[in-house]
Amino acid sequence: WERRFGRGETGLLQRLHDAVAHSGRVDREDLRTIAEEFRCPVAAVTGAAGFYADFAGAHGTRHVRICVGTSCFVSAGDHTAPLAEAALGVAPGRISADGSVSLAGAYCLGYCYASPTALDGHTPITGPDLGERLLSAEHPAAAPAVPYHVASRDAVVLAGLTEAERSWQVWPRVVTDGSPAAVRAEVALAGLRGRGGAEFPVVDKWQAAANGRSPRFVVANGDEGDPGSFCDRLLMESDPDRVLEGLALAGFATGASRGVVFVRSEYPVALARMQAAVEAARAAGHLGRGVHGSSFDFDVDVVQGAGSYVAGEETALLHALQGLRGSVRPRPPYPTESGLIGHPTAVNNVETLAAVPWVLRHGGTSYAELGNRIETGTKLVCLSQRFRHPGVYEVEFGVPLRYIVETLGGGLKPGYRLRALQVGGPLGGFLSPDDLDVPLLATALAEAGVALGHGSLVAIDDQITARELLRHVWSFAAAESCGACTPCRVGTRRGRELAARFPTSSEQILAQHEKLLDVMSTGSLCAFGRGVPAAVRSLLRVYRDELTSGDA
Ligand code: SF4
Missing domain, CATH: 1.20.1440.230 (NADH-ubiquinone oxidoreductase 51kDa subunit, iron-sulphur binding domain)
Structure with a gap:
């Protein structure tokens, strides 16, 4: 593991990031050096470098990413990129002649509740005065925190924000007195399904991985690329311990001794918080050899993505983790049979893993009482900037979309009329305002011709043609x-x-x-x-x- 993933292929993306940070670009010498270091052909490194947006073109001393995702498109039309270009004096995809500034477009930076948005280095800038604030290069007003609301009968995913439900309470008991089969049984009782869009039963994935040969791996997918969705960013930034505890429980349930958290590079704060949480968890004895005196070893790496929407698909994500182009491959074999370095790997979305500690603490039956009989529990839904009350709402499966849009979201801001609702990001689809009585259930939404995806709801107003x-x-x-x-x-x-x-x-x-x-x-x-x-x-x-x- 250490050779392949410590300084090995997982580290390859990071080495490319390092090259860009050092000299603003990946040059031929970098490609040769990295290929030697990783003992792979220069063509392989060149292929990877050419795939990801973060390594395309040169970065200036000041590198600005401007969001061209759907909420920013709705709030400012196609004007954000020209606005940034006018403010910075450089076109998207270009660097200024003196190398001081560069500009790149990005499909969603995860601030859809406060569009339009740019990332100036690691500093988010939001709001209608984006152009002026880019021009000043000083950003006194911090980007607003994600508004978060619990609308279900019980707080599940983010319950860890309260003292009573703080993280790492379940883990010591489970790892010392529990069994992998018992953890899987509880998750089966809960009926927990993947929240990334596929809605696959979590226990089936874990059982399949547990049936495979060692070593096994578990991966938290934090590559939240759906424009309109920002709930994974909220989880990783506000409650990284809960995500890690869920990942550790997944590792125990599958017999994996190693976990990886993959965080998209558009989320620099989430990346730093996940890294800090891993360090703290090691220091507290939650991770490492013989966790809490048990015979179970478990440790976690945090890996930064490099700007690719498709790398959120699990086979593409596994390629990215191994320093390859983030292309999708046909299945089977599924990652649970052949994942990282050909070994069984369970990939779960961040939101899915964040629910697991609650399930183990309160019992699968309690979790299954929330939501619908088939689609149990709660879902985080993200409401975009055009809503009167944008933000992340935790709701039970089965609530009508109309309740979310009109009661929780409060309808649209004054002066705008809802013309369409985009559900589930670019692969989800659009509903007419007349069709909002459909319940928030993947099955019902599919019958209505859209997909739930990762739960984003982007309001399209009547000024967008x-x-x-x-x-x-x-x-x-x-x-x-x-x-x-x-x-x-x-x-x-x-x-x-x-x-x-x-x-x-x-x-x-x-x-x-x-x-x-x-x-x-x-x-x-x-x-x-x-x-x-x-x-x-x-x-x-x-x-x-x-x-x-x-x-x-
Ligand atoms: Fe790639 Fe084909 Fe998937 Fe498109 S459909 S993202 S080209 S694998």
């Missing part, structure tokens, strides 16, 4: 396709071209667009290429009149 929105969706898809399969790699670019032809009444263009959606949804390798067409179809449903009448 259907044409702009369609272009935004296709542009995101073209920018973030990993390129591993042709239907998605070529299809997303073709979709972006066709979107420029809308609105249209041309039967030919509409037929071409429909054919493209068919090819992508049937021929793409992963949920990205299959999800984009479903989301575009939902957009066409909600905005049919605007998109199919008249011509661009």
Whole structure:
């Protein structure tokens, strides 16, 4: 482990980050040095460096990332990048002649409740006066903290914020007196399912990993890339111990002695807090050899991502952890059979893991009493800036979307009217305001033609045109396709071209667009290429009149 992941392939992304931090770019000498260090071909390092946004182009002394995600798009149209360009005097993707400043676009920085947003180095800047604040280079007002509200009968995921539910209470008892089978049984009783979007039963994943050969690994997926979603950032920043305790319990349940927390580079504060939490947990004896006097060894690495949406998919994430291009690979074999260095690996979303300590403390039956009979427990939903009360809300599964939008969110800010609700990010889809009586359940939402995804709800107001929105969706898809399969790699670019032809009444263009959606949804390798067409179809449903009448 130490050779492969300590200074090994997990460390390769970090070495590329170090090169950028040192000289502002990854140059040929860096590629050669890193390849020698990691005993791999220069081509492999070049391939990885060329894949991730963080290593593309040169970084200035001051490197600014401007958010082009959906909430920022809604709050400022396509004006954020030109605004930043005007303020900094450098175009997106470029560096100034003297190397003092560079600008890059990023699909979501996780401040969707306070859009528009930029990251100036590690400093978030939010709000409508973004341009002026970038211009001043001094940012006296800190970005507002994530508003968090518990709307369920019982606090589950973030219960650790209270003294009674503080973290690391369950772990010592479980690791000394419990058994992996008992932990799995409790999680099975809870009916806990993955919160990253796939809704896969957690216990099935853990059992499959536990059945495999040693060594085994567990991974906390903190690569929250869905534009509109910021609940994982909240968890990692405000309660990193709870995430770690959940990961340790997952390690115990699967017999894994090593865990990894993968945090996207767009979340520098979350990264630092997770690293600090690991150090503190080691010092407190929660991690290490013979944890709490037991025979169980467990330790955790925190790894920084490098700017790729698709790297949040579990097979792509495992590639990223091994210093490879973050491309998706076909399954089977599943990561629970062949994951990190070919060994069984259970990858769970941060929000999923954060619920596990509560399940072990209060019992799976108590957890299953929350929510719906099939989709148990609570879900964090993220409401975007256009809502009167944006923020993260913890709600039970099954509550109507209309309750979340109108009662919790308070509807839209004065002066705006809801035209569509984007559910579950770019792969989720759009609902009309008339269709909000659907309950917050993955099954019910799927019947309504959208996917729950990671629980983001982005309000689209009536000042955004259907044409702009369609272009935004296709542009995101073209920018973030990993390129591993042709239907998605070529299809997303073709979709972006066709979107420029809308609105249209041309039967030919509409037929071409429909054919493209068919090819992508049937021929793409992963949920990205299959999800984009479903989301575009939902957009066409909600905005049919605007998109199919008249011509661009
Ligand atoms: Fe990559 Fe798109 Fe194919 Fe998924 S569908 S593997 S994101 S190219």
